Amino acid sequence: MVVCVCNAIRERDLRDVAKNGQLRSAKAAYAQLGRKPKCGQCLSFARNIISDVAETV
Numbered sequence: 001m002v003v004c005v006c007n008a009i010r011e012r013d014l015r016d017v018a019k020n021g022q023l024r025s026a027k028a029a030y031a032q033l034g035r036k037p038k039c040g041q042c043l044s045f046a047r048n049i050i051s052d053v054a055e056t057v
Helices: 011-020 026-032 043-056
Strands: 002-004
Touching: 002 011, 002 043, 011 026, 011 043, 026 043
Parallel strands: none
Antiparallel strands: none
8 A cells, every 4th residue: 555645655665664673753764765755644644554563563
């Protein structure tokens, strides 16, 4: 599923980044992917994905 249309970031991309690092924010995950949030509508969904991964690790 596409999480961020502006940057073409998929859910699996965020999950992979979250599994491989100690992320505290969605913006940090975007930075690891070499991108920045543009419109910001995806940030809450990205935060949910990151916290979901953190709970399972």
